[in-house]
Amino acid sequence: MDPFDQVAYRALVGRNVNPIVASVDTNVVLSSRLAAPPPRWRVERHHVPIKERRERGIQLLTQHGVLATLDIQNYYPSVSRVALEAVLGRLRLLRHNFEALLAWLDKLHATSSVTGLPIGPGGSEILGNALLTPGDDALAKIGLPFLRYMDDTWAFLRSTRDFPSMLDTYQGAVSTRCLGFVCHPDKCKPIDGSTAFETIQRSAIQYAQSSFEDPDQDDHDAAVRLFEYAMASPDERVPELRVALSKMTAPKAREVFDCLLNDVTLLALAPGHWRRFLRSLLTDRKASKAADAPDWIVQQITQTLSPHNAYAVALLLQAAGPVLRPSRDVGDALFATARAAEGWAEPVQAGAAHLWGLTQGYKPQVAVEAAEAAPTLASRRGYAVTLDNRRDSNKLRTWVDGIRRCDPDLDATAGWLLAA
Secondary structure: OOHHHHHHHHHHHHHHHHHHHHOOOOOOEOOOOEEEOOOOOEEOOOHHHHHHHHHHHHHHHHHHOEEEEEEEOOOHHHOOHHHHHHHHOOOOOOHHHHHHHHHHHHHHHHHOOOOOOOOOOHHHHHHHHHHOHHHHHHHHHOOOOEEEEOOEEEEEEOOHHHHHHHHHHHHHHHOOOOOOOOEOOOOOEEEEHHHHHHHHHOOHHHHHHHHHOOOOOOHHHHHHHHHHHHHOOHHHOHHHHHHHHHOOOHHHOHHHHHHHHHOHHHHHHOHHHHHHHHHHHHHOHHHHHHOOHHHHHHHHHOOOOOOOOHHHHHHHHHHHOOOOOOOHHHHHHHHHHHHHOOHHHHHHHHHHHHHHOOOOOOOHHHHHHHHHHOOOHHHHHHHHHHHHHHOOOOOHHHHHHHHHHHOHHHHHHHHHHHOO
């Protein structure tokens, strides 16, 4: 998502956040609890609920004897509008706020390669956390103690013989026609004995976390081990990937960047974390040069666009923007990328236009003409905001007037550009 979409998504979720969070029993659902209320809402940092789940999980396992793990397959991408309406539509939400959120998600799906909930933003954590409350209710109704972290649930049984009926109950609650979720066939299973304790105490993230907290351990080495574990099954180990990337240090990150070179689709699994990692790498000149990162990123963001690569290009544009200052030739290629992007690639149009505005090839009058020819408001706004780089010019008002004439919806952007 481009920066404007990220702000819009956060704002739309924020308008609905209080009733949604209130619908979740935070005594047993430990993920995505609010650490600060709207309008500057934020969710609790991950290490707090993970530690709590580990400690409480050991107590419950000691009391009951069997750990049952439940997991939803491909959770975020499988979220549908129907599921959102079925679960969240029953809450005391202001209807126009909820409809605005649904309409925004519909547009995101229609204009990008994103399906379900976008992976990474805090808004998706809030929505995803609430959508499995029917499963929580089903487990509570049959009297089972459980702890949930997003779509990863630990239930506690007296015997492994109780697992099939419990799984049927849970699957029945989350796989209705409205919800349509599928339990992961390999991750839903009963575990007893020492293996159950080890599962709780030594899950990959917790194991790495213990190394991060040890002053005698190298955080980067622990992060690399966790990253290697995530790469064995990246689609199913997104949380591990995120934690590993958040702990990486640029001078030692070559092996991680090499994985991205070999498979750029990894960007979609943890976009925000990859963006921060790449910015860290790019701002470390020695590490960046050793990995050939700038050249590779420039090659990626100026390649021929297609629906297949547009999402990765958009993310790389966001990562590169604050630190790369491309040459005139690269600027011309970025402008061509922005002009070539069609309606399905609005984030690429906005991102490429923004980065073009930082190059030696940028021309404000050309930006105004491009805005006039752009097919959508988002892409017109993408060209318009590049004028921010020319606020000190005595021609700014002329250019801004051109922006206003091409789309009245850009009045607010024009006012921002002319503000002192």
